[in-house]
Amino acid sequence: MVYLSKKLNSDIPWVEKHRPKSVKDMAIPNTKIKGQRVNLDEELRSFTRNFFSERGKINEENKKIKLFNRTHGEKERKEEKKLSPENAAILLEGPPGIGKTSIVYALANDLNMEVVETNASDTRTRDKLEAKLRETVKSRGIMDFMVQSKQKIILIDEVDGIYGVSDRGAVPTILDIIQNTQFPIILCSNEYKQSLQPLYNKIKKLELSSLSDEEILRIVKKILAKEKITSLSVNDVNLIIEKNNGDLRGVINDLQGIGQGILDENTKDLIFKLHRDNTEEIFSLIRDLFQKVTTLGEARDLTNKSDVDYNFLYKWVNENLPTFIRLNKELANAYDNLAVADEIFGRIRKNQYWSLLPYFYDLFAGGVTLSRKEKVVNEGFRRVVFPRYITSGIFSLSASERSLVDKIKQQYEISDIEAIQDFIPFIRILCQRSRKELKNIAQWLELDANEKKVLK
């Protein structure tokens, strides 16, 4: 019996086993709304509270309208009121593994609610989504008038995993559901996606950033203590955390792999071979592209087989080129190919010349990797990094920059662009040199703390 329970226990993934029961036990990721920092926990709580109060009001009004419609004729019919999407749903956007799903479950637990979840593993065609969510969304339980049944939260996880063809009609359905829902809806997504634009326009977006290594370490220590694992050195733990780049789920998965495991030597190799989600797939794909592939055919094979979006893959290649290719000549060569590939891709998108796509593939995968003449057999581990998105080409200001620019404009006739490129850099240098100037300028422009931070 003892044996059995032990076995059962080890079968559950640690990620599930140690999923936080309450928000208090969590590492809460830094959160921003339009550049302004907020507390994620408070934001979600106030969102659900607000939802139920708004919903309650509207339900009351609708009851009256229904009564009215029943007693009056066709002509005088009144429209039933709908909840505004902003109050009905909220979107959490952030990198994988930082606890988007977990915080929803933990919150539901704290508030004594149930979670109804749909995620990318379900097909999300219109019919399926409706079948799954409609009932929960609309019905309020037969026994409602007798017992207060448990309230629900609807979680639509991995929204960015909605694919155009196989999940046709999903976005309009979600929008429709948002308008009619009786329960608050929380959507989670990893990244911005063009096809979800109608959603972004209507609902509030919280931007979550990855967890800091210290926070992860705190949680990892707890888990290690619970699981009574002593075989890992501090160094190993740090290595695992660093490698996962703020992805707590990844860290826990790695820990389980090693902790339950079977071996202590070659720990590094073991972690790096573990396959996890998409990110890991890209990691290994990039590594293979640069370190293994020797012919164009192989490169082509590799990119064809992978599920990774090419739209996305060539950004990874761009980011990681200098880590793998160190010789100037080869680097220049590789970048030449990549630049042409990018140009071709732009033309494909602009003019719909899809027949050019093969060139794009061959250039960015084959051309880039084959620019490397000599393969070093055992060059050791090179760290693959996430592509960074810089917003060049689009002139956009953060909230505090925006208000600073507005305040400057009240005093001095200047355009947004001049202010950012010319005037603010100057004030910044001035303020860095002397505190007195900072004080004077802040007084003159009546700046608050956030705006001052821009100048520091």
Added chain:
Amino acid sequence: MVDDIPIWRIKYLPKNLGEINGREKIKERLKFIIEQNNFPHLLFVGPDAIGKTLIASLFSKEFLGHHFKPNFKLVYANVPLSSEERVEARSDAYISTNRIGSLAGKTITTPAFIQVKIKPFVQLKALGDVPYKILVVKNFEALGSNQQGFRRLMEIYGSNCRMILITTKISNVIDPIISRCQLLLIPPINYDSFKELILKISKRENLEMEDAVIELLYRITEGRVAQSIDLIQLCSISNKVIDINAIYQGFIMSQNELVRSLLLLCLRSEFSKARELSRRIQSNYKYNSQEFFTFLLKELLKLPISKFARNRLINLIAEADFRAIDGQDTDIQVSSLLSKICYFSEFL
């Protein structure tokens, strides 16, 4: 209250045309216009940041007198519209009532910029006792093909609203616009008036400056008054006596120097560092790719390298700029340019 403004370039901003140092000929001409109480559309041409807009707005202020506020508007053509303004422009589209021809039944929109920023202003009648309103459009060349929309606007509403178009690159302004305007060339301020102005400021602020320092200032800022005043203020924090070293130190912190050091990093073949720096420059100053490439080109011309090398590098920048027009990801094009410069530096 004037003394309370902590930024000198604003503190010493001229309040009327008479306060502008130098530029006698231009001032004379503008004063003549004010006396006549009539002027055609104007086109101001001159290098960037030398005070064209200042002259235009001071002139308008004097021309319009105390009816200045409601009858004057300054529009920046290179600042993109915000999303709300875009929506507003789209909602103003209408469906053509033509029954035949290619336009039949089509949705007709005017360019969003003109729709939102220009039309509402020029259509309304001038308020008060003034012959017409004045619209100043800055960076006019940035409008590109939208300039065509201005042709009709200048004719239809010309009697109600006169325009002052300001541009740094007259070659980018289309001919029909040039032919509708009177040209006014505005060169950088000459050295004598520059010196006079700087001496005046240094006297007011109790600074000491030698002639050589002023000369250096004039040379590195290419006669840009605002930038020079910024530099002086920066130097004055640490020392009341301003010397060449201090000026040079201050200048190094400007973005010109950052771009220069980016080029030097590339020429030393340090690709990773160079890419880091270029990303920092782009995100700090929010340059779009074209601005960034022009900046690179400008700094390249100042670098002391051989003719052959310079030619080759210009070629590389041009190629990258060209590709970025069609490309999807400018970061790739910039990285590609940097890596090519790194490789090229091996042959120097």
